[in-house]
Amino acid sequence: MLRKTVSLLCSLALFAWSSNVYSAQKSDQSREKVKAYFNRLAADARAHGAELRMFLNLMPKGGDLHQHFTGTTYAETYLDFVKKENCWISRKDFSVITPRDKEKLPDTLSVDKLRSDNKMLSEFYQVWSDKDFSNHYHDESAPDVQFFGTFANFSTILKYDGSLYTEGLKILKNRAKLENVQYIEQMFVSPGYKKKDATFDNQCRKSIANNNIPELQRTFQDFVTVVKADSLYQKAVPGYLKQVKSCADAVNDESFTLRFQSYVSRNDSPAEVFSSLYTAFCEADKSDLVVGVNIVNAENAPVAMSDYSLHMQMFRYMKELFPGVKTSMHAGELTIGMVRPEDLAWHITDAVMVAQANRIGHGVDIGYEVNALEVLSFMRDKKIAVEINLTSNEFILGVKDGEHPVRLYLDQGVPVVLTSDDEGVSRNNLTDDYVNLVQRYGITYEPLRAIVTNSIRYSFLNDKEKQVQLAKLDKRFTDFEARMAKMIGTTPRSGTGN
Numbered sequence: 097m098l099r100k101t102v103s104l105l106c107s108l109a110l111f112a113w114s115s116n117v118y119s120a121q122k123s124d125q126s127r128e129k130v131k132a133y134f135n136r137l138a139a140d141a142r143a144h145g146a147e148l149r150m151f152l153n154l155m156p157k158g159g160d161l162h163q164h165f166t167g168t169t170y171a172e173t174y175l176d177f178v179k180k181e182n183c184w185i186s187r188k189d190f191s192v193i194t195p196r197d198k199e200k201l202p203d204t205l206s207v208d209k210l211r212s213d214n215k216m217l218s219e220f221y222q223v224w225s226d227k228d229f230s231n232h233y234h235d236e237s238a239p240d241v242q243f244f245g246t247f248a249n250f251s252t253i254l255k256y257d258g259s260l261y262t263e264g265l266k267i268l269k270n271r272a273k274l275e276n277v278q279y280i281e282q283m284f285v286s287p288g289y290k291k292k293d294a295t296f297d298n299q300c301r302k303s304i305a306n307n308n309i310p311e312l313q314r315t316f317q318d319f320v321t322v323v324k325a326d327s328l329y330q331k332a333v334p335g336y337l338k339q340v341k342s343c344a345d346a347v348n349d350e351s352f353t354l355r356f357q358s359y360v361s362r363n364d365s366p367a368e369v370f371s372s373l374y375t376a377f378c379e380a381d382k383s384d385l386v387v388g389v390n391i392v393n394a395e396n397a398p399v400a401m402s403d404y405s406l407h408m409q410m411f412r413y414m415k416e417l418f419p420g421v422k423t424s425m426h427a428g429e430l431t432i433g434m435v436r437p438e439d440l441a442w443h444i445t446d447a448v449m450v451a452q453a454n455r456i457g458h459g460v461d462i463g464y465e466v467n468a469l470e471v472l473s474f475m476r477d478k479k480i481a482v483e484i485n486l487t488s489n490e491f492i493l494g495v496k497d498g499e500h501p502v503r504l505y506l507d508q509g510v511p512v513v514l515t516s517d518d519e520g521v522s523r524n525n526l527t528d529d530y531v532n533l534v535q536r537y538g539i540t541y542e543p544l545r546a547i548v549t550n551s552i553r554y555s556f557l558n559d560k561e562k563q564v565q566l567a568k569l570d571k572r573f574t575d576f577e578a579r580m581a582k583m584i585g586t587t588p589r590s591g592t593g594n
């Protein structure tokens with residue numbers, strides 16, 4: 097009897113082992129088939145745009161690590177929000193008018209009225225996004241002014257009814273799932289606190305001009321005491337954490353995970369940047385849902401340019417106060433002609449070496465940096481990923497094709513992730529930038545898979561969460577490759593379609 101049982105168990109184990117070997121072999125075969133198919137498409141990518149798009153749309157894309165909530169929400173959704181809240185659109189400048197702006201009410205129109213007038217609706221989209229920017233003759237702003245100018249429109253309606261944030265996130269989750277994105281790390285809302293202080297501003301600018309860092313740090317330290325004593329600050333952190341928790345609870349499930357980055361604007365005064373940065377770091381330190389801190393807004397604007405060094409010192413100071421908090425920083429979103437050549441020479445260097453960023457966003461001007469070689473090897477060795485935003489860089493900076501440094505980063509072994517930035521303003525999606533990546537840079541299947549995997553590996557999730565997400569991604573790839581292999585096996589490759 098014992099012999100029989102042992103023999104039965106051995107047979108079952110052998111069956112399980114051979115069945116595992118069989119499925120591993122099958123998935124290897126599928127992967128090889130898909131790889132060969134994809135590399136054929138990529139070799140003649142311009143001629144296979146639609147086929148590539150279908151492939152890349154269905155392909156698992158892991159995470160999107162650089163996404164701004166307000167800029168990702170499409171203008172159509174904002175119009176739905178305006179209508180739902182019984183607000184109006186200004187005839188003068190297409191801004192949102194709420195019932196609180198009584199004096200502006202006579203000059204408004206309803207969303208229904210706007211939607212019934214094609215010409216006016218088209219003009220509205222041109223103000224609220226990059227739509228039709230260059231396909232017809234009209235008075236154009238500079239692309240960076242157009243792009244960053246759209247953001248002024250978004251906050252009125254979102255602030256009018258806070259529940260719209262959750263509604264917007266549900267829409268973004270649905271879009272992510274449609275294009276097989278399982279994780280988003282989003283710049284959602286700013287920390288909810290900032291404080292003006294002209295004395296602090298003057299002291300900081302004086303210390304940085306004299307390169308007196310110890311003095312600067314003493315000024316920072318004193319201001320932390322002031323901020324911490326402010327009752328508005330004390331309310332801001334729990335208020336922010338409550339908001340992100342209720343939003344995350346409304347969208348997170350087995351198939352989709354959302355995390356947040358708190359962020360500050362680089363075009364505020366030094367005291368405002370410092371106080372909101374301190375708040376953002378506290379928020380990230382206190383919550384597993386807030387996984388990092390960022391700095392946003394136009395890098396070429398006068399305040400951002402003149403205070404850049406100061407901001408880097410602020411980040412460095414915060415990193416020492418909160419060593420567990422990760423940072424991703426917009427850095428090097430500049431190009432020749434936009435600022436003076438000498439201003440292109442050091443922003444990425446300082447973001448990674450002074451501010452100690454864990455990732456950088458954009459990194460477009462790396463070719464102009466005087467320490468480019470050291471920075472690239474530093475990023476490679478320290479595993480500092482660069483978030484690449486092809487469509488956004490093409491529109492705002494006019495940098496695309498061979499002028500874009502994505503190839504340089506890849507060739508130098510810097511971890512690259514592909515991200516969407518502001519797909520509502522840009523009117524595209526993440527898949528669209530994957531198509532651009534393959535069409536412009538001839539990326540083949542294995543490096544493409546590595547870029548997708550990086551989007552989880554270099555996220556700010558903790559190690560345990562990363563392992564869970566990586567396992568999910570692996571399973572998604574196995575299913576996707578099996579599905580594609582089946583299609584490849586049944587499709588005639590060279591016929592007329594008859």
Ligand SMILES: [Zn+2]
Pocket residue numbers: 162164426457517
């Ligand atoms: Zn961005």
